[in-house]
Amino acid sequence: MSFFRNAVWFCKGLGEYTQSGYLAAAKHFKPEDLDVNCQGKSYMITGANSGIGKQAALEIAKRGGTIHMVCRNPTAAEEAKTQLMTESKNDDIHVHILDMSEPRDILRFAAEFTQRFSSLNVLVNNAGCMVNTREITEDGLEKNFATNTVGTHMITEALIPALSKAEDPRVIIVSSGGMLTKKLDLSDLQSEKMKPFDGTMVYAQNKRQQIVMAHKYAEKHPKIHFSTMHPGWADTPAVRSSMPEFYEKMKNRLRTVEQGGDTIVWLAVAGDASKEKSGSFFQDRKVTSEHLPLAWTQSKPEEEEQLMGILNDYYQRFSS
Template identity: 40%
Template sequence: METQIAGKNCIVTGANSGIGYSIAEGLAQRGATVYLVCRNKERGEAALSEIQTRTGNENIYLEICDLSSVTEIKSLASRFSKKNVPVHVLVNSAGLIEQNHVTTSEGFELNFAVNVLGTYTMTELMVPLLEKASLDARVITVSSGVMYTTPLNTDLQYSAKFDGLEQYARNKRIQVALTETWADKYKNKGIGFYSMHPGWADTPGVAKSFPSFSKSFSGKLRTSEEGADTVIWLALQQKENLASGAFYFDRAEAPKHLAFAATSGSHALINSVVDSLNSMASLFV
């Protein structure tokens, strides 16, 4: 964990607060050039200034992008392509738990748009830049242990009576299955793909979405720094010590399915999900 990664370019989504902020700060402390991808310009600028002050690292940059918008993600990817710099680490940290059914301007359910479609589009469009750093390139997606409660489901926009937490769990299961898919699809590109569970951390997102839970467990949840620990560990390890496609928890590979949860066979549906995502984002067509 003391490894310095000066000269490496790291992109962290959702970096202005919570675990995303702690990941960005941890990478900056180790000398990386860090790009904060944030939706809100003011909060993003505040996070950038604070990380620079706390770490003494001036190589921190802000990219404004609403990750619920495929259009904005494509614009971000285009800007990065023009920089023509290798991307050593992409951290898909931005996540959302919206309890109400909200539809984006592009017609997608909001949780799904951020957690799945946004994560998928961002990752696929960054592959050419990740290839430029292929010996060391890796993608780390922040999933959640709540995915253990649900099998993979192809009803991506939740057509039944809406349940925000169930949708979030479904989204997080898809992220784990996508990580497996990417690991196989790009195994010859020299890019490692990892998903992870940060543990239950006391973040602004948890406090907003689950106020009673947050209050009940006040002082018992992990800090954002503790939630970020395994992501930073994954970013620093030699790739030969990691398993591409694996799911990690507390610096160790963890199972993706619990006994008797009837989720293991569901990952066979991921190809159908990928086809839907490619169509929605107009990728590979």
């Protein structure tokens, strides 16, 4: 089944996730969707100093939005901020230094942000991690799981009060089409049994977890619009460093960062985006299936509840 899923997924990717796939989809885009004035609205983007996160920040800043860049590296963040301000001619850009693998720091940051700023219109959970060796954080969490799953849950739940005060609040989770190869598996969340450790497979499982998380958030917080999305295969620093072999094979077919970030921007600013069902998975501005045909990757309701129970336990643990 794993071989079948991977083969079907790769064929799908060659047709849809590459630059040619984007160009085909873009023929059906409505340009007026992005003809939006974002002044007076605030947008928080994690991992905003490079790649598609930076590109999304630039496009929203060009439209007048207030940008909150959440980044791990202070130097890279300040350099990106300067570039964004210059290119967008928007000075309302703020840098917040935060490691998304550190739950207590995330909760502390969210509390301070909520006290300082009255509301938040859009949260873009873009920061991701694909570490190809098994690393354990100081809190005893496997690094990929800590960043992609626990970190996303921590910041989303902690910022619900700020989002709830805004008009048309939205939360966007940058997932990955790679999750189509994975069924939710709660038996080894810390990848202790995986021999040998495979960061790509762990990442794909984390991204499947994010799909489930978005469903449950949508149920729990009906006044906030939640979405997950796949940016396609884009030429980003993360792809070059984390997947060098894939990059070398596919570099002539990869999407640009502008193309990869397009649906993030659309989900963040377009009026039509929040009219779609909350919790949906998007690709190239359209709701798309979260499962490959005949791949049997659907999870049981009790499994989804169990995942959220585990994440909520982490939230309570790190809140104390």
